[in-house]
Amino acid sequence: MARNDSTTDFQLDGPAAPLLEVDDLRVHFKTDKGVVKAVDGVSWHVEEGETLAIVGESGSGKSVSAMSILGLVPTPPATFPSGDIRLRGRSILKMPEKQQRKLRGSEIAMIFQDPLTALNPVFRVGDQIAEMIRTHQQVTKTVARRKVLDLLGEVGIPNPAVRINQYPHEFSGGMRQRAMIAMALANDPKVLLADEPTTALDVTIQAQIMLLLEKLRQDRNTAIVLITHDLGLVASHADRINVMYAGRIVEAGSCDDVFYRPQHAYTFGLLSSLARMDKKRQTRLLPIKGVPPSLSRVPPGCPFHPRCRFATEACVEAVPTLETVKLVDMADGGLHRAACIHSDQVEMAFQERVVE
Amino acid sequence: MTEPSSASSGAGTALGEAPVLEVTDLVKHFPIRGGLMGRRPSGFVQAVNGISLNVGRGQTVALVGESGCGKSTTARAILRLIEPTSGSIRLDGVDVMSLGTGELRRARRDMQIVFQDPYASLNPRMTIRQILSEKYQLFGSEVTNSTISDLLDMVGLAEEYADRYPHEFSGGQRQRVGIARAIALNPKFVVLDEPVSALDVSIQAQIINLLEDLQDELSLTYLFIAHDLSVVRHIADRVAVMYLGSVVEIADRDDLFDRPHHPYTQALISAVPIPDPRLERQRERIVLRGDVPNPANPPSGCRFRTRCWKFEQLSETDARRCIEEPPPLYEVAGNPGHGAACHYASLRDVVRA
Amino acid sequence: MTTPPQSGHEPDTQVPAQALITQFEAPEPLVEETTEAPAIKGGRRRTGQIRDIWKRFRRNKLAVVGLAVVGFLMVIAILQPFISPYDPMEQNLLNTRKPPSGNHFFGTDILGRDMFSGILYGVKLAMIVGWSVMVLSLIVGVALGAIAGFRGKAVDSIIMRVTDIVLAFPSLIGAILVVQIFGNGIWQVIIALVLLSWPTAARLMRGSTLSLRESEYVEAARSIGASDTRIVTRHVLPNAIAPTLIYSFSHIGVAIVAMASLAFLGIGVPADIPEWGTMIADAVPSLNVEGESHMWIFPSLAIVVTTLAFAFVADGLRDSIDPKLR
Numbered sequence A: 001m002a003r004n005d006s007t008t009d010f011q012l013d014g015p016a017a018p019l020l021e022v023d024d025l026r027v028h029f030k031t032d033k034g035v036v037k038a039v040d041g042v043s044w045h046v047e048e049g050e051t052l053a054i055v056g057e058s059g060s061g062k063s064v065s066a067m068s069i070l071g072l073v074p075t076p077p078a079t080f081p082s083g084d085i086r087l088r089g090r091s092i093l094k095m096p097e098k099q100q101r102k103l104r105g106s107e108i109a110m111i112f113q114d115p116l117t118a119l120n121p122v123f124r125v126g127d128q129i130a131e132m133i134r135t136h137q138q139v140t141k142t143v144a145r146r147k148v149l150d151l152l153g154e155v156g157i158p159n160p161a162v163r164i165n166q167y168p169h170e171f172s173g174g175m176r177q178r179a180m181i182a183m184a185l186a187n188d189p190k191v192l193l194a195d196e197p198t199t200a201l202d203v204t205i206q207a208q209i210m211l212l213l214e215k216l217r218q219d220r221n222t223a224i225v226l227i228t229h230d231l232g233l234v235a236s237h238a239d240r241i242n243v244m245y246a247g248r249i250v251e252a253g254s255c256d257d258v259f260y261r262p263q264h265a266y267t268f269g270l271l272s273s274l275a276r277m278d279k280k281r282q283t284r285l286l287p288i289k290g291v292p293p294s295l296s297r298v299p300p301g302c303p304f305h306p307r308c309r310f311a312t313e314a315c316v317e318a319v320p321t322l323e324t325v326k327l328v329d330m331a332d333g334g335l336h337r338a339a340c341i342h343s344d345q346v347e348m349a350f351q352e353r354v355v356e
Numbered sequence B: 001m002t003e004p005s006s007a008s009s010g011a012g013t014a015l016g017e018a019p020v021l022e023v024t025d026l027v028k029h030f031p032i033r034g035g036l037m038g039r040r041p042s043g044f045v046q047a048v049n050g051i052s053l054n055v056g057r058g059q060t061v062a063l064v065g066e067s068g069c070g071k072s073t074t075a076r077a078i079l080r081l082i083e084p085t086s087g088s089i090r091l092d093g094v095d096v097m098s099l100g101t102g103e104l105r106r107a108r109r110d111m112q113i114v115f116q117d118p119y120a121s122l123n124p125r126m127t128i129r130q131i132l133s134e135k136y137q138l139f140g141s142e143v144t145n146s147t148i149s150d151l152l153d154m155v156g157l158a159e160e161y162a163d164r165y166p167h168e169f170s171g172g173q174r175q176r177v178g179i180a181r182a183i184a185l186n187p188k189f190v191v192l193d194e195p196v197s198a199l200d201v202s203i204q205a206q207i208i209n210l211l212e213d214l215q216d217e218l219s220l221t222y223l224f225i226a227h228d229l230s231v232v233r234h235i236a237d238r239v240a241v242m243y244l245g246s247v248v249e250i251a252d253r254d255d256l257f258d259r260p261h262h263p264y265t266q267a268l269i270s271a272v273p274i275p276d277p278r279l280e281r282q283r284e285r286i287v288l289r290g291d292v293p294n295p296a297n298p299p300s301g302c303r304f305r306t307r308c309w310k311f312e313q314l315s316e317t318d319a320r321r322c323i324e325e326p327p328p329l330y331e332v333a334g335n336p337g338h339g340a341a342c343h344y345a346s347l348r349d350v351v352r353a
Numbered sequence C: 001m002t003t004p005p006q007s008g009h010e011p012d013t014q015v016p017a018q019a020l021i022t023q024f025e026a027p028e029p030l031v032e033e034t035t036e037a038p039a040i041k042g043g044r045r046r047t048g049q050i051r052d053i054w055k056r057f058r059r060n061k062l063a064v065v066g067l068a069v070v071g072f073l074m075v076i077a078i079l080q081p082f083i084s085p086y087d088p089m090e091q092n093l094l095n096t097r098k099p100p101s102g103n104h105f106f107g108t109d110i111l112g113r114d115m116f117s118g119i120l121y122g123v124k125l126a127m128i129v130g131w132s133v134m135v136l137s138l139i140v141g142v143a144l145g146a147i148a149g150f151r152g153k154a155v156d157s158i159i160m161r162v163t164d165i166v167l168a169f170p171s172l173i174g175a176i177l178v179v180q181i182f183g184n185g186i187w188q189v190i191i192a193l194v195l196l197s198w199p200t201a202a203r204l205m206r207g208s209t210l211s212l213r214e215s216e217y218v219e220a221a222r223s224i225g226a227s228d229t230r231i232v233t234r235h236v237l238p239n240a241i242a243p244t245l246i247y248s249f250s251h252i253g254v255a256i257v258a259m260a261s262l263a264f265l266g267i268g269v270p271a272d273i274p275e276w277g278t279m280i281a282d283a284v285p286s287l288n289v290e291g292e293s294h295m296w297i298f299p300s301l302a303i304v305v306t307t308l309a310f311a312f313v314a315d316g317l318r319d320s321i322d323p324k325l326r
């Protein structure tokens, strides 16, 4: 893979260093009810121009893992028992505070579900984006303003010259999301962490925003980490997928592998429980029983076993590790890994359902 | 597709049998009060603008559309939880609009609602038992030892949960309680206002199955409100698509998804991603421009024209019709049960292509 | 070639025979703690919520100390007639302004009354006035606030304009005026303070009623045919009252200080009744006199300790009754 490192402030650690790499990250929260293991040994990486999707249920640790990349997780209560986050091989967590701050918003930017967490209601939208530019680049106010106009135009906000002087509340939901994306793009980040960027929006607006993100990825070669629980969104935009459950990655692989050859019982469950718009009425959906566990009391062994239709005694005994799936006839030969000791049964059950 | 057919709006119920719910020309306008002591409204939010719907016994009619298009307002107006501005509502032949306060309260036994937010719709200071018993008390019905446990059993909750408070339950469990409250005393008609939207993906299917089972067991009639078209395709018998306070297309489920005729329905369906990567790669998305206009000041003629992709392609003379003339529900596809409110309605496959 | 995943009916034969696996679609296990619910555990029965409140309250050490002090003061107030070493009103002009001693723990005042007994009597007075003001302003405020909030329209406008007028009045002057009109006396003081404090309670109550009136569970109650009266008493009041209750409680300290201030000015509580404000007023000439500082120190301390204790408890309550209120 060709890497463009001339614009990075950081040296290459070696030719193999990925653009952004999360390595065995653990984020625990100390609460009165015990330790909440929000993220418990998560590793992934993303390359330029690539979209990595992180899917999972509410509370599975998706947001916390993304926010810890930007140092947005409050310590305390959070602790980081292990793990490293590397941008082109340079460890972010070990950097001095000042350098970390420099990274945020320039090399790595984040967009949130709720734009109002990123946009301050009492300042003009244009000023906020300009401010963002000027904290990271030595430019005059005029230059910054011109850049803001360009950005607003690029993210598809009509009438940028008027909008630049308005306040967030004067924007509709979709436009706020665009403004936040403009702000995230202000310093030409290499990685865009998009945490449920369209969950609060209507589908027609979601289509607009996703089209915009897709365009950015192509034009700027930005790496996108798409955090969502919407499997449809993942199917249409992701190159690779990490499925998270109870603070861990339980399955990882290319988009097609995960959708057509799920190897983890949870992924199987998710896919089977979905109603689908392209299918005539199915007699019945196949839900996953029970509820997701509390992260302060994750079940022993495979965290999914109390809800799993394939579980056996062996599942309770040890935490299954993320193993490479060995299958001939892989969709595109990518690394497909799953943490399930019954992945062969899952595969069989899934193919049976497809044939049905 | 030339004959405007207002009759088509309600068609599709089983032959011969009168529909449980008949809604005709329902209108709800919210006054906008300007100023501090403003008594006279300075305008109206046209939340619901002349909707007609029929729901047959045991049927599920879905109401879909984007946020703010008036789905919840329609539902609440039908139940008279808010007073409709005008229109007629008949539930099993009873003219709901003419009921007095006391009669209306008694009539509520037959028309129920399940709310979207399972966290907000249960009184946090009442136990599940108290919440469920209240309805029996209100309708002077006896609560025996087994009443509540039977009810809980029906929605898949164990009896020992009865004396706990809502905060001790998960979202899915709370939604089960909300459903139990609605189905108690066998109502004729239940509105489900986005009953699964607030739930986790893996829990949604549990609740959908539960709703289907209950419908079979108790022959319930549902008005199902949703913005998730995938769920609608699964659960509904008939679907009405709303835009800015009006129904723009109404049809039986498969007709609507496989043969959509209104440009908005087509855009809406095409915007829904399907969890199938290969299919997604070949689908073409109709991306609408801009946002939904302000319902206090809707566009003239066809309300959808400011975002309509078809309108953009029309010649100036053709387009004038969209600007000047509000399209009625035309009968389309030679199917009296399929109506689309577009002057230029035509078929376009948007699910698979 | 694989085909896309498909949902459909799953034959039961799929399920491995396993003790672990409960019947499909069995009720979900009860979540002890949902990820959303903050710090709530073990609430099993009706007492559950109170126990939770107490658990959170206990974590605030100052509040616990405050509660202990309040409890102590209440005991004193009740036992005052039995533990008072002297009659607090009995004068002894031969033994005035004496510093603390074995006979008179807190010394004597300008009329030779035992100050210890006086302070104890003051505790009783403070408790009576403080709690009465709280209960009465709570009743008035909750009733009017709930009506205003739930009824809206003209009723709301009228009640709110009245509160505006009362709140626009500088409160001390208002209290002085009321006492001047009704004459001196403890009940007159209580009435004056209630007249001045109910509007805030009413406004708080109206605010929470307004937001609850629109809430889904109130709509749910309406949807099952509940009447307005039932909705207000069963669904709105119990949920709306917390902020008002906390306000009224924190107002106890304010009421005690207000009474003392009035008494200091010679208004309200009759001058011959031992009251902390009166005591301090009596001590003014002795402010700089050596050996007579006990005359103002003890009543001042009594006021400070009492109001602080109530304030701490109110703070603790605010944080523990409803964590969402913060």
Ligand SMILES: Nc1ncnc2c1ncn2[C@@H]1O[C@H](COP(=O)(O)OP(=O)(O)OP(=O)(O)O)[C@@H](O)[C@H]1O
Pocket (backbone or CB within 6 Å): A029, A031, A036, A037, A038, A056, A057, A058, A059, A060, A061, A062, A063, A064, A065, A074, A077, A229, A295, C035
């Ligand atoms: N500051 C905090 N203190 C304690 N626990 C926390 C804190 N922040 C997050 N958590 C816990 O960490 C877990 C993971 O949260 P996270 O926000 O990452 O979930 P998520 O996967 O993003 O879910 P969602 O889809 O709801 O956004 C949750 O159980 C949450 O309660």
Ligand SMILES: Nc1ncnc2c1ncn2[C@@H]1O[C@H](COP(=O)(O)OP(=O)(O)OP(=O)(O)O)[C@@H](O)[C@H]1O
Pocket (backbone or CB within 6 Å): B030, B045, B046, B047, B065, B066, B067, B068, B069, B070, B071, B072, B073, B074, B227, B295
């Ligand atoms: N009480 C009210 N006063 C004034 N306007 C209202 C009121 N309730 C709803 N509206 C307006 O009526 C329109 C329709 O609202 P409604 O809640 O019915 O939409 P919806 O389709 O249910 O949307 P959602 O999917 O967001 O629930 C919106 O523009 C809304 O702002």
Ligand code: SF4
Pocket (backbone or CB within 6 Å): B262, B263, B264, B302, B303, B304, B305, B306, B308, B309, B310, B311, B322, B327, B341, B342, B343, B344, B345
């Ligand atoms: S009537 Fe005109 S503007 Fe309206 S949907 Fe049809 S083509 Fe579009």
Ligand SMILES: [Mg+2]
Pocket (backbone or CB within 6 Å): A062, A063, A064, A195
């Ligand atoms: Mg999140």
Ligand SMILES: [Mg+2]
Pocket (backbone or CB within 6 Å): B071, B072, B073
């Ligand atoms: Mg709604």
